[in-house]
Amino acid sequence: MSNADPEVLARAGLTHIIEPNDQTGAALVQVSGAVEAYRIIRDHTGPAPAHEQQQVAELLDAHGASRASLRLDAGLERWRPRAALADPQADLKLMSTLGGGIIHPGDGNWPQGFEALGLAAPLALWYRGTGNLAILRDPARLAAIVGSRDATEYGRTVTAELVHGLRARGICIVSGGAYGIDAQAHQAALAEDPPARARPGEPLLPATIAVMAGGLNRFYPVGNDDLLKSVHRQGLLIAEVAPGATPTRWRFLQRNRLIAALCAATVVAEARWRSGALSTARHAAEMGREVGAIPGSVFSANSAGCHRLIREGAAILVTDAAEALELLKLPDPAPADVQAQQASNDREEPRDHDGLAIQDLLLLDALPVRSPRTADQLAALAGLGMGAILGGLSRLSTRGLAERSGTGWIRRFPNGREPQRGAPEPR
Amino acid sequence: MSNADPEVLARAGLTHIIEPNDQTGAALVQVSGAVEAYRIIRDHTGPAPAHEQQQVAELLDAHGASRASLRLDAGLERWRPRAALADPQADLKLMSTLGGGIIHPGDGNWPQGFEALGLAAPLALWYRGTGNLAILRDPARLAAIVGSRDATEYGRTVTAELVHGLRARGICIVSGGAYGIDAQAHQAALAEDPPARARPGEPLLPATIAVMAGGLNRFYPVGNDDLLKSVHRQGLLIAEVAPGATPTRWRFLQRNRLIAALCAATVVAEARWRSGALSTARHAAEMGREVGAIPGSVFSANSAGCHRLIREGAAILVTDAAEALELLKLPDPAPADVQAQQASNDREEPRDHDGLAIQDLLLLDALPVRSPRTADQLAALAGLGMGAILGGLSRLSTRGLAERSGTGWIRRFPNGREPQRGAPEPR
Structure with missing residues (x-):
C-alpha cells in the first residue's frame, strides 16, 4: 500500500479539504506542489504566505480567473475549517479495504482526457472495483x-x-x-x-x-x-x-x-x-x-x-x-x-430506376405497361429526340426494363413488382 | 381573357412542349424571347439557326451547363415531335372554364422566389382556384x-x-x-x-x-x-x-x-x-x-x-x-x-436555487433540513470561509431559503416542496 508516499498522502488529504474545481486549490498545488500545499493549508496560520499568494494570483490571472474569492487567502479561509478533519491515512486504509485506492497525475493510469481540464482537473482520483x-x-x-x-x-x-x-x-x-x-x-x-x-x-x-x-x-x-x-x-x-x-x-x-x-x-x-x-x-x-x-x-x-x-x-x-x-x-x-x-x-430496397440518367428516366416513364408504343410515339411523349430514344431503349432492354413488342415497346418489371394503378409517384 | 396576347399564347404553348427544367428551352427563351422561341420550335425545319445555336451555347456555358444534350439542335429534336400537338388557345380556354389561367414572368404576381432558380425557372405557371x-x-x-x-x-x-x-x-x-x-x-x-x-x-x-x-x-x-x-x-x-x-x-x-x-x-x-x-x-x-x-x-x-x-x-x-x-x-x-x-x-418550473452564485449554492447544500447547524459547522461542511457563510446566510434568508433557529440555521422551502429523502440530485 502506497500510503507512505507523501505525494499520495497529501493529495488524498487535499481531496478531503478542497471542493471539486476550486481553481485556487489547483493553482496552489501547481505553484507549491501537493505536499507543500497540504502543509500550508494544515499548518500555516494568519494571512497567506506572500510569495505563494503572488504566484497563485499570477497563475489564475494567466487563466483569466481573478475574482476576489479565488485569492489564496480567501482559499485558505475556506479550507482551514476542514483541514483538521482530514485523515488521509484512514481514508486510504478504508478504500483499500473496500477494494479501491487513489491515483494522481504522476501515475501511469492517470486519465489522458483530464489534460483538457487545465486548472479544473481533479487533484486525485479515488477508485473502487x-x-x-x-x-x-x-x-x-x-x-x-x-x-x-x-x-x-x-x-x-x-x-x-x-x-x-x-x-x-x-x-x-x-x-x-x-x-x-x-x-x-x-x-x-x-x-x-x-x-x-x-x-x-x-x-x-x-x-x-x-x-x-x-x-x-x-x-x-x-x-x-x-x-x-x-x-x-x-x-x-x-x-x-x-x-x-x-x-x-x-x-x-x-x-x-x-x-x-x-x-x-x-x-x-x-x-x-x-x-x-x-x-x-x-x-x-x-x-x-x-x-x-x-x-x-x-x-x-x-x-x-x-x-x-x-x-x-x-x-x-x-x-x-x-x-x-x-x-x-x-x-x-x-x-x-x-x-x-x-x-x-443506408438504404431501403433498390428501385428499378436507380442510377438511370435523366433522359432514360424520362423514357422509362413514357413506356406503356400494356399497349406497345412506337419509337416516334415515345419521342413525343417523353420529349426526347430520336437518338436519345433509340439509345435509351437499348440501355433499358439490357437492364430488363423495356422489351420490344411487335412494332413497338413496353415496360418490363424485372423484380416482378408492377406498380399500383395510376402513374408512379416517387415521393 | 388574355389569349390574344402573343406572349401568353407562346408561353402556354411552350409549357406543352418543353419538359420542366429543360435549361436549353429556358436559354432559347432568354435569347430570343418566348414568341420567337415558340416560332422557331414550331416552324423551323432542318438544323438549328446558327445565331441562336451560338447564343444558347454561350448562355448555358456561362451557367456551367454545356453537355451535348443541352445544345439547341438536340433541344429542337426533343421538342419538335410535341410541337404539332400543342394547342395553347384550347388549353387557355379549358383552364379558364375550370376557374384558372396562366401567369408568366411579366405578371405582377409572378413568384418572387423563382428568381433564385435562374435558368431552372419555369416558363410559365398554370393555376386554378x-x-x-x-x-x-x-x-x-x-x-x-x-x-x-x-x-x-x-x-x-x-x-x-x-x-x-x-x-x-x-x-x-x-x-x-x-x-x-x-x-x-x-x-x-x-x-x-x-x-x-x-x-x-x-x-x-x-x-x-x-x-x-x-x-x-x-x-x-x-x-x-x-x-x-x-x-x-x-x-x-x-x-x-x-x-x-x-x-x-x-x-x-x-x-x-x-x-x-x-x-x-x-x-x-x-x-x-x-x-x-x-x-x-x-x-x-x-x-x-x-x-x-x-x-x-x-x-x-x-x-x-x-x-x-x-x-x-x-x-x-x-x-x-x-x-x-x-x-x-x-x-x-x-x-x-x-x-x-x-x-x-423555454422553461420547466423554476427551482429554489435558480440564479444563486456558486458559493451560495454550496452553502444551500450544507444547510440542514431538521437539526440546525452553526455558522462554524456550515463553513467546514460547505468548504467556505466565514465571510462567505455570513453573507450567504443573509442572501438565502432574504430569498426564504434559510432561517435562523436557535444558535444555528436551517433550510427553508418557500414553495412548499421539500425534496425526497436523501441528498438532492440535479440530474
Missing part, C-alpha cells in the same frame, strides 16, 4: 452515455441498443450512476457477455465506469445499490472527492465535467429541457469533445433537452451505435453485426 | 410542409400542430398534394377558421397551395380528389406543365424544386430514408432557403429521412410551430398563443 485502470488512459475507448433520471421506455430501449453496439466494439460505457438513463447504460453494459478485450492477449477492460459525485465508501443512490455493486464487481467506480463526502448539488455538477473529460465522445440518450446531462454535454463541447444526442418524439418532454442540444449545434444527431462510433473516430473497421446495422440504415 | 395570387409574391408568408406518402399517426399529428401554429400567423401552407404528409398539411390548413388576412383590409390570402406535377385539368392522385377540390375552393393549385400533362417521375422531381423556390422555408415533417421530400429539402438548401426537419423515434423508418437531413446539416431540427416560424424570419411579434407555446418550451 476490479476493472483495469489502464482504460482511463485511452479516451477513444470511453464513451459517455448520459440522460435524465426519469427515463421513458423509449429512452431505456434506445440506451440499451446504443450500449449493445458500442460494447460489440469493445467500448467502455461511462455514466454517472444515477437513476434512469445512467442506470440503464451501466446495466446494459454489464449484461453484455463476454466482456471485451482491447486486443487479443490484453487484460479484460471494464465494461462500464460509474463516475460518482460523493465518496466511494457507499453506493449512492440507494436504489442503485445492487447495480453499483455489479459495477464494482465487473467495472470501476471513480470519484474526485474523499470517502465520506456527501453528494451535494455542486459535486454533481462538477462530476459532469469529469465524465465529459474522460471520454472522447458523450451521447445524451434522453434528457429533459433542463437536465444535468445537458451540462455534461456542454462541458464536452467546450473541451472540443464529440457530443451526440438522440432524437425522439417532439411530444416527449424527455427528449426536449436532446432536441435543444441539436438545435443549438452543441450536439450531432445520433440514431444508432454506428453513428455513435463515428463520434469516437476509431480507425479500425466495425465488426460484421455493426456494419450490417449501418448498411441496413 | 379562388385564392389571391398576390401571395406568390411574398416568400416569407409561404411555408412548405412536405413529407412521405406513408405517414404515421405521429407524422400526421405533428403536421397538424405545425400547420395550426403557422396558420395562426397567417402563413400559407404549400405542399405537393400527395398522400400522407402532403394531404395532412393541406387538410389542416383548410380546417383553420377563419382564414387569415395578411393585414386588416387586405384580401383573404389562400390557406394553402398545392403544387402539382401534372396538368391541372384533373385532380391527382384520385384518392385526394375531395381534398384537392377543397384546395380549389379555398386556395390554389399551381403547375408548370400544361393541362393534360401526366405526372411522370421527372415531373414529380421537378415539381419539388418549385415548392422549394416558392417558400422562404421548407419543413420536412416526416420522411423515409429515401423520400421525394428530401429532394425538396435539398433544393431549398441549395437555394439558400431555410430548411427544417422534425425529429421522431429512431426506431421509426418514417423519421429516418428527417434525421438524415439534420445529421447532414441540410436541415435545422424543428419541434414546433414557433421554431418553424423562426425559419421564416418574420419581423412582427407572435400572437399570444404562439408566444405561450414557445415560453412553455
